[in-house]
Amino acid sequence: MNIGVCKLKIHIPESRSLKDKRSIVKSLVARLQKQFNISIAEVADHDLWQMTTIGIACVSNHNYRVDEIINSIINTITRDYPTIEIVEKEIETY
Numbered sequence: 001m002n003i004g005v006c007k008l009k010i011h012i013p014e015s016r017s018l019k020d021k022r023s024i025v026k027s028l029v030a031r032l033q034k035q036f037n038i039s040i041a042e043v044a045d046h047d048l049w050q051m052t053t054i055g056i057a058c059v060s061n062h063n064y065r066v067d068e069i070i071n072s073i074i075n076t077i078t079r080d081y082p083t084i085e086i087v088e089k090e091i092e093t094y
Contacts, residue, residue, distance in 0.1 A: 001059060001060075001061065002059070002060050002061065002062060002063045002065070002066045002093060002094065003058070003059050003066065003093065003094045004056075004057065004058045004059075004060075004066035004067065004069065004070050004091070004092070004093045005055070005056070005057050005091070005092045005093075005094075006055070006056040006057075006070050006073070006089065006090065006091045006092075007043070007053060007054075007055050007056075007089070007090045008053065008054050008056070008074070008077075008086055008088070008089050009045075009051065009052075009053050009087045009088035009089070010053070010054065010077075010084055010086055010087065011050060011051055011084070011085040011087050012024055012025075012050050012051070012052065012083070012084055012085075013050060013083065013085070014083045015049050016049070017049055018047070018049045020049070021048075021049050021050065024084070025042055025052050025054070028054075028077070028081065028084070029041065029054065032056075032073055032076065032077075035076070036058070036069055036073055037058075038056055038057065038058045038069065038073070039056070039057040039058070040054060040055065040056045040057075041054065041055055042054055043055040051087075056070065056073060063093060066093050067093065070091055074086065074089065
C-alpha cells in the first residue's frame with residue numbers, strides 16, 4: 001500500500017471576504033474529491049480571507065500512481081482555476 005500526502009498553500013486574490021473564500025474553497029474541494037476520489041479538506045488559515053491551506057491524501061497499490069494523482073490534482077488546479085495561485089506545496093509519499 002502506498003500513501004501520498006500533499007499540503008497546498010493557496011492564494012485567492014479575487015476573494016473579498018471569508019464568505020467569498022469559503023465558496024471558492026468549497027467548490028474546489030468538492031470538485032477535486034469527486035474527480036480524483038481523494039480525501040481533501042481545508043486544514044489551516046481558516047480566518048484569512050485570501051489564503052488557505054488544503055490537505056490531500058490518496059492511497060494506491062503503486063507508488064507511481066500516487067505521484068500521478070497528486071501531480072494531476074496540482075495541474076487541474078493550475079489549469080481550471082487561473083485565479084488561484086499555489087504559493088507553496090509539500091508532497092510526501094509513504
